[in-house]
Ligand SMILES: [Zn+2]
């Protein structure tokens with residue numbers, strides 16, 4: 001059983017995406033705005049980490065997997081990590097550091 005071939009859907013609300021821009025971004029315009037304005041506590045994060053988290057979202061390099069777990073692509077694109085708001089399988093995350101993947105997950109969950 002398959003749905004009609006690969007209708008691109010918003011990663012956040014799963015509605016079909018129509019514009020090329022939305023498809024490239026992975027989110028519809030409303031969800032993109034919500035994510036950008038998500039009320040997330042970024043204290044404890046450095047500005048470059050906050051920028052990296054936003055970039056990760058804008059590049060659609062962090063994808064929901066199930067409930068609060070996401071799959072994030074490493075910055076060089078060679079690896080993927082499992083990311084939750086308080087845990088991540090990246091080298092920094094396994095050492096217990098707060099990586100920007102976790103911040104991106106929080107932004108997505110707060111939107
Ligand atoms: Zn949406």
Ligand SMILES: [Zn+2]
Nearest residue numbers: 088090099101
């Ligand atoms: Zn991480």
